[in-house]
Amino acid sequence: MRSLTSLALALAVSAVALSAAAPDAGQRPATQRPGQVPVPQVTPPPPEPPPTGAMSGRVTSLADSKPLARARVVISADEIFSCAPGTPPDKTATCPRYNRTAITDAEGRWTIDKLPRGKTFVVTASKTGFAPRAWGETPPAVPPSYIELKADEKKADIDIQLAPQNFVSGTLYDEDDTPFAGALVEALRAVYDNGQRRFVTVAESITDDKGQFRLFGMPPGQYFISAFDPAFAKVGDQLGQLFYGPTFYPGTPYQDEAVRVVLDPGVPVEGLKFKLKIIKPARVTGKVVTTGVQLLAGAIDIGPLRNSRIAPFAVSEADLRPDGVFQFANVIAERYRIRARGEVERQGVSHFTQYTTPVTGADISDINLILSPGALVKGVIVWEGRSTPPPQDQTLVHVRAPMTDGSSFGDALTGDITAGREFTLRGCMQGQHFIRVDNLPEPWRLKKVLYKGSDVTDIAIDMDYGQIMDGFEVILTDVYTTVTGKVELESRDLAQAYAVIAFPTTSLNWTLGSRFVKLAYLDDKGNFSFRGLPPSEYYIAVTRDFDESDLGSSDVLDRLSVRAATFRLGEGDRRRLSLAARIPNRGK
Structure with a gap:
């Protein structure tokens, strides 16, 4: 009897203690004691509802518009990360990028649902036997388009047409004429930004024990083929890391000596042969100097100099310190022009200088570039x-x-x-x-x-x-000319990578930066357009053997003029042209 009374008393005391420790919702919390750090009352936000956005579309062949079954469709977004629940906000950038995948059905159709809102979605399609392609992309000039998806939005007709793939094959040799195994060989597409060329990798391969490579999955177009010896990927000397460059087909370390390889639909390029060139890069260092004034800000670049003309590509990233000291760390043997620009007073006249020097493989130091006020x-x-x-x-x-x-x-x-x-x-x-x-x-x-x-x-x-x-x-x-047109193609040809070039019949304006020389690429239907050509008489030509670097080449334009059509533009004229293109016999 005593034990039951004691148990009841203990339970009663416990209940009172629990009641005091956990006041009900209407009870005020205990008074804060002096000197005690207040504990904030945080109410966790309600969980976000699951996303309900969706995209759908169709993947077909660019050659005949037939549906492509079992093509892979990938949706990605740069701004969205796939983080585990509870990841702190400051750690989301370390999470994997958002990716979703679907496989097309027998009619080439696909749907991906439960998508969050975002502004940088990119949709890419691929299938064996075809060149991969992103939505909105028209190689080589038009990059993929971002797709914005609002909350709960459904976007249809995200359709992509894939071009049948082509390939380039060949053999890579070492400098002693023996086959070279294990090299990275890449097919590079040149893209241009404000006249400056950079390369985008389209396909890559590792040479086998016979030095052979095969680059596949490539759409029609022109490419640079490069090879790199991975043994020189991370090397250096007592001064730091050295950045060895690739070798370009047909066996040169110089970009402007590289020969472009052109792929026409259904016509692969086989049997390429070239040697690796291992050339130690040099460092070029010096200082940008001002006379009697302090350098506030500056910029510097270096470019190979051929026939008094700067090549349209960067050679090396420049390291320019606030005190004017600079270094180019990846410079191979060539003749170069260094150009520098500096500011010595706010809202003042910019200062400039340029300096020409040969690089023969040894480091060059102590170059002083003295700035002078520009015009x-x-x-x-x-x-x-x-x-x-x-x-x-x-x-x-x-x-x-x-x-x-x-x-x-x-x-x-x-x-x-x-x-x-x-x-x-x-x-x-x-x-x-x-x-x-x-x-x-x-x-x-x-x-x-x-x-x-x-x-x-x-x-x-x-x-x-x-x-x-x-x-x-x-x-x-506000008065301008417009030239539009369509190019008739052979039945086995595709519009991809065809360039249409308009240039004047007088060679006086065949120069870089000329308003009279313009380039446009065909869309998938073979259409093209130019706006703003000055009144003049023009040649117009269609070819795959041309890119932006040829716009100022009188030799290339002269060659194109032989088979070009002609037309005349007056002020404000609107012209519609019909042209034809034929796959050339490249003399295999």
Whole structure:
């Protein structure tokens, strides 16, 4: 009897203690004691509902529009990460990128549901025997398109057409003529950004014990083939890491000596042979120097110099320190031009210099690049609009002075238009320049550039250090020409990678940066268009053997002119042209 009474008393005491320790919802919490750190009352947010967005589409063959069954469709997003539950927000960037996959049915159709909202979705399709392709992509000029998906949104008709694949095969040799095994061989597509070339890998292969490689899954187009010895991937000396470059077909370390390989539909390229070239890169170091003033900011580049022309690609990333000391760490034997730009006062005139040096494989140091104030260029903007008023916001429109070799490095990044429609370029490098206008809104175009009354629109303008050139008149117009057309192809041909080039019948304007030379790529239906060609008489040609680096080549344009059609444009003309293309016999 006593034990039952004791148990009841213990339970009662426990109940009282629990009641005091856990007040009900209407009871106020205990008073905070002096000096005690308050504990915040955090209410966890409610869990987000599962996503309900979806995308769907169809994958077909570009050659005959037939559906492709069992093609792989991948949806990815740069901004979305696949993190485990409870991952801290500051750790999400270390999580894998978001990826979802589907396989097409017998009709080539696919659907991926339960997608979150996002702005950077990319949809890619692939299938054995075909070249992979992303939605919105038109190789080689148009990159994939981002797809924005709102919460709970359903997007259909994300259709992709795949081109039948082609391949390139060959054999790689060492410098002693023995087959080289284990090298990385890549097929590279050249893409251009503001005239600067960079490479995108389309296919890759590892050479076998006979030195043989086979690059497949490639759409029609032109490619550079490169090989790299992985033994030189991570090497260095007492000064640090050395970055060895690849060897380009037909066996050169120099990009501008590389020979492009052109793939036509159904016509592979077989039997390529070339040797590796192992050339130790040099370091080129020095200092950008100003006279009597402090360098506030600067930029520097280096490029191979052939026939007084800078090649349209970067050689090495520059390391430029605040004190003006610079280093190029990946420079192979060649003759180079180094160009530097610096700012010595805020809103002041930019300073420039250039320096030519051969590199023979040994490091070069102690180069002093002494900056001099660039030319000051002033003028006015004239908006000659027939039906379009000048834009109210002109803050994004800039007058520029690119150099005639195609480089945009040789002028200060100024040229803003004032409320009085005046502009000032605070610094241009010594050399020859054009005057151009960037970021013009549609339908505005450059009509004419006058300097003290003389037309210099397409004439190289000599500028010198410290020179003041006032009196430019840049005339803009909303009247422009349009040339559209369609190219008839053979039944076994595809429109991919065909370039249409319009260029004047007079060779005086066959120069880099010329307004009279334009390139357009065909869409999947064979259509093309040009806007803003100046009034003139033109050649027009269709070929796969052309890219942006050929725009200033008089030899290439002269070759194209032999079989080109001709047409004439007057001011404001609208022309529609019909052209034809045939797969060439490349003499295998």
